[in-house]
Amino acid sequence: MVKHAKPRAFYDEFFRRGPGEKNTTYCPGCGHGNAHKLIAEAITELGIQDRTVFISPVGCSVFAYYYFDTGNVQAAHGRAPAVATGVARAREDAILISYQGDGDLAGIGMGAIMHAANRGEHMAVFFINNAIYGMTGGQMAPTTLVGQRTLTTPDGRTAGREGFPIGMCEILDKLTAPVFIERVSLGDPGRIIRARRAVKKALTNQVDRKGFSFVEILSPCPINWKMTPVEARKWLIANLEPLFPLGSFRNLEEPPAAYGYRKPVSDQELLEIFAAEKSLNLESRRGLVEDQYVKIAGFGGQGVMSAGVLLANCAIAEENNATWLPSYGPEMRGGTANAGVIVSRDQIGSPVVDHANFLIAMNGPSLDSFEDSVVPGGTILVNTSLIDRKVRRSDVKVLYAPLTEIAAQAGLTAAATVAALTMYAAETGAVSLDTIKKVIPLSIKKKSLIDVNIKAVDLAAEYHANNLRGQI
Amino acid sequence: MDRQLIKGNEAVVFGALLGGATHFFGYPITPASEIAHAAAQYFNGTGRCFLQAEDEVNAINMIYGAASAGARVMTGSSGPGIALMAEGVSYLAGAELPAVIVDVQRAGPGLGNIWAEQSDYNMVVKGGGHGNYRNIVLAPFSAQEMCDFTYRAFEIAEKYRMTVFILTDAYIGQIMEPVLLPREVRHAPRHDWAVYADRESRGNLVTSILMSTELLSEHNWKLQEKYKKVEAELVEWEEYETGDAEYLFSAFGICARICLSAVHELRNKGIKAGLLRPKTLFPFPEKRFRELAKQVKSVVVVEMNNGQMARDVEHAVRCSIPVLRYNWMGGMVPSTQEVTERAQKDMRG
Numbered sequence: 001m002v003k004h005a006k007p008r009a010f011y012d013e014f015f016r017r018g019p020g021e022k023n024t025t026y027c028p029g030c031g032h033g034n035a036h037k038l039i040a041e042a043i044t045e046l047g048i049q050d051r052t053v054f055i056s057p058v059g060c061s062v063f064a065y066y067y068f069d070t071g072n073v074q075a076a077h078g079r080a081p082a083v084a085t086g087v088a089r090a091r092e093d094a095i096l097i098s099y100q101g102d103g104d105l106a107g108i109g110m111g112a113i114m115h116a117a118n119r120g121e122h123m124a125v126f127f128i129n130n131a132i133y134g135m136t137g138g139q140m141a142p143t144t145l146v147g148q149r150t151l152t153t154p155d156g157r158t159a160g161r162e163g164f165p166i167g168m169c170e171i172l173d174k175l176t177a178p179v180f181i182e183r184v185s186l187g188d189p190g191r192i193i194r195a196r197r198a199v200k201k202a203l204t205n206q207v208d209r210k211g212f213s214f215v216e217i218l219s220p221c222p223i224n225w226k227m228t229p230v231e232a233r234k235w236l237i238a239n240l241e242p243l244f245p246l247g248s249f250r251n252l253e254e255p256p257a258a259y260g261y262r263k264p265v266s267d268q269e270l271l272e273i274f275a276a277e278k279s280l281n282l283e284s285r286r287g288l289v290e291d292q293y294v295k296i297a298g299f300g301g302q303g304v305m306s307a308g309v310l311l312a313n314c315a316i317a318e319e320n321n322a323t324w325l326p327s328y329g330p331e332m333r334g335g336t337a338n339a340g341v342i343v344s345r346d347q348i349g350s351p352v353v354d355h356a357n358f359l360i361a362m363n364g365p366s367l368d369s370f371e372d373s374v375v376p377g378g379t380i381l382v383n384t385s386l387i388d389r390k391v392r393r394s395d396v397k398v399l400y401a402p403l404t405e406i407a408a409q410a411g412l413t414a415a416a417t418v419a420a421l422t423m424y425a426a427e428t429g430a431v432s433l434d435t436i437k438k439v440i441p442l443s444i445k446k447k448s449l450i451d452v453n454i455k456a457v458d459l460a461a462e463y464h465a466n467n468l469r470g471q472i
Numbered sequence: 473m474d475r476q477l478i479k480g481n482e483a484v485v486f487g488a489l490l491g492g493a494t495h496f497f498g499y500p501i502t503p504a505s506e507i508a509h510a511a512a513q514y515f516n517g518t519g520r521c522f523l524q525a526e527d528e529v530n531a532i533n534m535i536y537g538a539a540s541a542g543a544r545v546m547t548g549s550s551g552p553g554i555a556l557m558a559e560g561v562s563y564l565a566g567a568e569l570p571a572v573i574v575d576v577q578r579a580g581p582g583l584g585n586i587w588a589e590q591s592d593y594n595m596v597v598k599g600g601g602h603g604n605y606r607n608i609v610l611a612p613f614s615a616q617e618m619c620d621f622t623y624r625a626f627e628i629a630e631k632y633r634m635t636v637f638i639l640t641d642a643y644i645g646q647i648m649e650p651v652l653l654p655r656e657v658r659h660a661p662r663h664d665w666a667v668y669a670d671r672e673s674r675g676n677l678v679t680s681i682l683m684s685t686e687l688l689s690e691h692n693w694k695l696q697e698k699y700k701k702v703e704a705e706l707v708e709w710e711e712y713e714t715g716d717a718e719y720l721f722s723a724f725g726i727c728a729r730i731c732l733s734a735v736h737e738l739r740n741k742g743i744k745a746g747l748l749r750p751k752t753l754f755p756f757p758e759k760r761f762r763e764l765a766k767q768v769k770s771v772v773v774v775e776m777n778n779g780q781m782a783r784d785v786e787h788a789v790r791c792s793i794p795v796l797r798y799n800w801m802g803g804m805v806p807s808t809q810e811v812t813e814r815a816q817k818d819m820r821g
Contacts, residue, residue, distance in 0.1 A: 016677070049674070050669075050670055050671040050674050051669050051670070052669070053541075053667055053669050055537075056679075062681060063681075065677050065679065069674070069675075070674060071667035071668070071669055071673060071674055071676060072667065072676070072677040072678070072679070073536075073537065073540045073667055073677075073678045073679070074567075074677070074678065074679035074680065074681055075533065075536070075537075076533060076536075076559060076560060076563050079529070079530065079533035079536075079560075082525070082529075082530040082531075082533035082534050082536075082537065083533050083534070083536050083537035083540070084537060085523070085530075085534050085537060086495070086497065086533065086534035086535060086536060086537020086538035086539070086540070086541070086543075086545070087537040087538065087540060087541045087667070087669070088537075089495060089521045089523065089534070089537075089538060089543075090494070090495060090521075090537070090538040090541035090542070090543040090545075091541050091668060091669040093669055093670075094541070094669030095669070111526050111527060111529075111530065112526070112529075112530050112533070114526075115525075115526040115530065261519075262516070262519040263519050264494075264518065264519035264520060265518045265519050267657035269518075270489060270490065270518055270657050271490075271655065271657060273514070273517075273518065274486055274489075274490065274653050276474050276475070276476045276653075277476075309477065309648060312477050312648060312649075313477050316475055316477055316650040321649075321650065322477070322649070322650065323647055323648070323649050324477070324647070324648035324649070325643070325646060325647050325648075326646055347732070348649075348729075349729050349730065349731075349732035349733030349734075349735075349736065349808070350726075350729045350730040350732070350733040350807075350808045351643070351647050351649075351726075351729060352643075352730070352805065352807065352808075354807040354808065354809065355809075
């Protein structure tokens with residue numbers, strides 16, 4: 001029996017480090033070697049080598065992919081849980097390992113780990129806590145002890161200046177989604193055996209699709225602690241363990257929530273979801289005489305946006321081009337909402353209606369805002385239900401109509417803009433009333449409102465024919 | 473009624489799904505939020521994956537992960553969010569991963585405001601993050617192109633193993649126009665470099681770290697060769713009335729629409745104006761600008777920024793003709809009339 005055979009989940013030769021290379025990049029007495037071996041053994045025992053994707057972090061273990069004969073992705077500093085999330089969401093069968101140091105996980109990557117844990121992402125996170133930044137040469141970590149000297153706390157960490165060391169297991173234990181949280185230590189062989197069990201449990205949870213599993217591993221860093229490997233393990237037990245108590249924080253049988261993957265729809269179903277409405281069989285298609293620049297303005301909730309959409313839809317149903325642009329940018333002012341619609345037979349350049357040739361003013365502020373911008377010879381439709389004053393300009397045609405009252409008569413005051421659109425259509429002939437009536441059922445989500453809107457069209461058309469035709 | 477009235481920001485999502493996108497990771501930001509809204513509805517609704525990330529930094533790293541696993545993955549954001557993603561985009565470039573990012577530009581700097589600007593040009597077209605890398609940048613100017621460009625973007629991204637940006641603005645995002653949707657659903661092929669969590673791909677590694685100066689130098693030169701190939705193969709533009717043009721407009725996004733109207737207005741006044749609209753900002757239609765520089769008297773570059781594309785036009789024409797800059801900032805959008813009146817003076821001068 002070979003006692004010290006390398007687990008199969010390790011490469012036999014670390015070819016990515018160099019041809020024939022058998023040694024790791026880690027310093028003598030470093031805990032990463034132990035932690036790597038525990039993980040490699042568990043992968044091998046569970047038979048998940050092919051399915052495993054190991055996310056290498058930034059830190060001393062940045063080259064973990066030299067060693068693990070699994071799928072490998074190297075991540076930006078602190079982002080291993082986000083990268084693992086991306087892989088996990090793309091490959092449901094994958095076993096994700098996010099392996100991170102204390103700076104990576106609890107410093108720059110605090111947001112990433114908290115949210116991955118909170119979503120209960122399917123990953124095993126191995127958090128190597130050695131209370132110092134190793135790769136960059138020994139700076140303070142979020143887990144550095146108060147009083148501990150590092151390159152960036154040369155006189156020792158002080159709680160008042162740098163804050164207290166962060167206990168990640170304790171913090172994560174406040175979240176609902178994680179299924180497994182345990183803190184272990186590499187301080188001596190007995191502790192390593194317990195660590196081995198925790199590592200294997202975290203990976204077994206992935207095989208069982210249980211979800212987010214977190215193992216914090218207190219690990220020695222003799223070089224940066226400026227100790228011998230033996231001293232370092234003793235110091236770890238004496239100083240880190242009292243502050244970061246070992247043990248199981250959580251071990252759930254069932255995940256608190258399961259993510260329900262929905263089966264992807266077929267190509268045919270996808271095409272159907274996006275398919276256009278069938279032909280409307282329009283009665284008449286009036287030829288557009290001139291390009292239309294329409295501004296529909298009112299207060300929010302009056303339906304000016306959807307009336308604009310309705311007009312644009314009618315225009316394209318009649319095989320013209322149309323653009324619809326909501327009130328946006330500096331033109332939005334005075335508490336009014338407005339939409340600009342352009343209808344043309346040709347390609348439409350600027351979609352901005354700077355100077356309308358037809359203004360629908362649904363309330364007073366809208367008339368105040370846009371009266372001056374209408375082109376000479378253009379038309380203004382004034383909703384007399386809400387606007388007391390007359391149009392001041394004499395070089396435009398004006399239509400006065402109690403739009404809100406007409407809509408109320410139809411049974412829905414919100415249909416006032418539909419009444420306005422009807423009068424616009426009746427006046428200009430830019431779209432036919434038949435088209436409006438056929439497009440309304442397609443653009444109104446609440447089916448119960450279709451009839452009242454159609455009635456508003458009829459009443460408005462009647463009002464226009466009786467009262468406005470020929471009006472100057 | 474094959475054409476449907478669709479908002480630019482939604483056309484992006486329809487184009488993406490029909491183009492085979494399976495994953496969307498994003499964070500809400502005005503004026504790009506409608507992309508996330510539509511993605512949440514349609515990606516999850518069709519058995520694909522939409523996930524709202526905790527922030528843009530992690531969103532781009534989720535994209536990095538999903539792209540590593542061979543998925544067609546995207547996000548939509550705006551300036552401040554794109555800036556937060558810059559590190560991740562650099563990693564995507566280093567690791568040569570394909571991804572699609574839509575930038576619906578707003579006004580800056582800082583929190584700026586939510587109205588339209590085109591001031592992310594330098595950040596997006598020149599790279600944005602650290603290192604010697606480029607992004608492929610497509611510049612739609614209509615809802616139709618928002619759909620079409622996104623539909624095509626995934627295959628372009630995979631072909632070159634690069635990030636493809638859809639660089640647009642708040643106007644093109646908000647506009648509703650008739651759109652004809654693609655009639656064929658595309659899918660990502662299996663890539664020999666991706667990590668699929670299976671035996672066949674077990675030996676694959678996605679990384680951007682190369683500690684050896686020789687190897688990183690070699691990698692950088694390889695990337696530069698790739699960018700040259702992109703320049704040779706992918707450049708696209710559209711011209712209007714350039715046949716006999718004496719004056720040339722150039723613009724992208726909403727400004728190209730305004731210039732299109734200005735060209736017609738000026739032609740009506742007897743001024744021979746034309747428009748060259750780059751559809752790709754990287755690669756940039758340099759050669760065509762250089763050719764037209766022999767024909768036209770000047771180029772007017774209309775932008776809602778401080779003249780960021782104008783520098784590329786100046787470089788393209790090698791300063792052989794005047795390059796005039798018409799710039800608006802802070803969310804101000806020029807009217808056709810403003811552009812026309814100003815051009816009328818400059819083009820007669």
